[in-house]
Amino acid sequence: MTLEVLDRFPRAALMTGPTPLERLDRLSEKLGIDLWIKRDDLSTLSFGGNKNRQLEYYFGAAQAAGADTVLITGAVQSNYARIAAAAAARLGLKAILQLEDRVPGMGETYATSGNVLLGEILDAEFMRYPEGEDEAGADRALRARAEDLRRAGRVPFVIPLGLANPPLGALGYMRAAEEIQRQAPDFDAMVVASGSGLTHAGLLAGVKALGLPTPVFGSCVRRPAADQTARLTEVCARLETLLEIEGLIQPEDIRVWDKALTPGYGRIGEPARTALTTMARHEGLFLDPVYTAKSFAAVLGLVEEGTVAPGTRVLFVHTGGLPAIFAYQEELATGAAVKAEP
Numbered sequence: 001m002t003l004e005v006l007d008r009f010p011r012a013a014l015m016t017g018p019t020p021l022e023r024l025d026r027l028s029e030k031l032g033i034d035l036w037i038k039r040d041d042l043s044t045l046s047f048g049g050n051k052n053r054q055l056e057y058y059f060g061a062a063q064a065a066g067a068d069t070v071l072i073t074g075a076v077q078s079n080y081a082r083i084a085a086a087a088a089a090r091l092g093l094k095a096i097l098q099l100e101d102r103v104p105g106m107g108e109t110y111a112t113s114g115n116v117l118l119g120e121i122l123d124a125e126f127m128r129y130p131e132g133e134d135e136a137g138a139d140r141a142l143r144a145r146a147e148d149l150r151r152a153g154r155v156p157f158v159i160p161l162g163l164a165n166p167p168l169g170a171l172g173y174m175r176a177a178e179e180i181q182r183q184a185p186d187f188d189a190m191v192v193a194s195g196s197g198l199t200h201a202g203l204l205a206g207v208k209a210l211g212l213p214t215p216v217f218g219s220c221v222r223r224p225a226a227d228q229t230a231r232l233t234e235v236c237a238r239l240e241t242l243l244e245i246e247g248l249i250q251p252e253d254i255r256v257w258d259k260a261l262t263p264g265y266g267r268i269g270e271p272a273r274t275a276l277t278t279m280a281r282h283e284g285l286f287l288d289p290v291y292t293a294k295s296f297a298a299v300l301g302l303v304e305e306g307t308v309a310p311g312t313r314v315l316f317v318h319t320g321g322l323p324a325i326f327a328y329q330e331e332l333a334t335g336a337a338v339k340a341e342p
C-alpha cells in the first residue's frame, strides 16, 4: 500500500517542511549503538511538538466544516492544548482549552507557567474539568459547551480525546514515517512516546504501509504496558477502519515498554530524570519531563536490557513538550546556581 490514501483527508498546513533528522554522536558512542533523533520538537508552531502533525488533520476537518471555534481537552500542562491554541490563532479561529486535573499535588508553578502561560498569551479561553481519568466525560463536557456555542450561532469543532473516535491525528504520523524514510532509510528500530497512542499508532501504520520491517517501540507515559497495549490495539483497529484497509497491523507489531512510567503520568521518576540529564549533558538537547524524558529512558532501558543489540541503528523520535520544563521548575531545579559561592 502507498500513503496516497492520506490524500483523502483534508489537512491544514501547520508544518512548513520536514523536521531535521540528526545523528547523536556522543550518545551513540556512550550506548554502543548508532543513534539518531527526529527533531519533531522543532516542528513549526509555538515551540514545536508532535501535536503539530496531528492537528493538521483536525484543523483540516474543522476548516472543511466551516468551524470558527475549536475545543480541546488535556492535562493542565497539555502541549496539545497549547499547540491547538497556536494553530487556531494562525488560522483565525477561536480556541477553547479544557484543562483536566490529571496530576494531583502539583504546585503553583505547574498551574500557571509553561503551557498555561502560553495559552494565556495566545488568548485561548479556558474551562476546567475536575477529573483526569475520564476521557469520555471530558469529551462530553466539550460537546456540551460546543452545543451552547452552536445555539449562540457559532460553528464549533471538537477535537476529541476518547478512544471512541476516528484517530485522525495518527494520519500525521503516517506522513512522518514517509518523511523519515526519505531522509534516512532503514532504521533497525524506532522509539516514541505512547500516551493517547495516536503518534505511536500512526508511526507504526506508516512503517507498515511503506512495507518496512522496522519495529516501533512505544514508551508508556500514561498507563502500564498491558493497558497501553489494549489501547494501541483499539487505536490501530480504528485507524484501519478510517483508512478502509484491513490487516495492516498485527498484534505482534504492538510493542510497548513501561519501565519509565513510574511514578505515573506527569510525574518524574528516576529513569526519566536520568534520561533528561543524560541527553542534555551529552548532546545539549532538552527533553520534557512528561513525555520525552520517558521515551528517551526507553532507549536507555532497551539497550541496557539487551532488547536493542549493540550496533543497532535506532531512531529516537523527539515529540516536543519543552515549555513544560518550566512548569516543572520545582521538581527539576537543583539550586546549584543559588548555592554557588562568590
Ligand SMILES: *Cc1c(COP(=O)(O)O)cnc(C)c1O
Binding pocket: 049, 050, 051, 079, 080, 193, 194, 195, 196, 197, 198, 199, 200, 288, 291, 292, 319, 320, 321, 322
Ligand atoms: C501528547 C504528547 C505525546 C504523546 O503523544 P500521543 O499521540 O498522545 O501518544 C508525546 N510527547 C509530547 C511532547 C506530547 O505532547
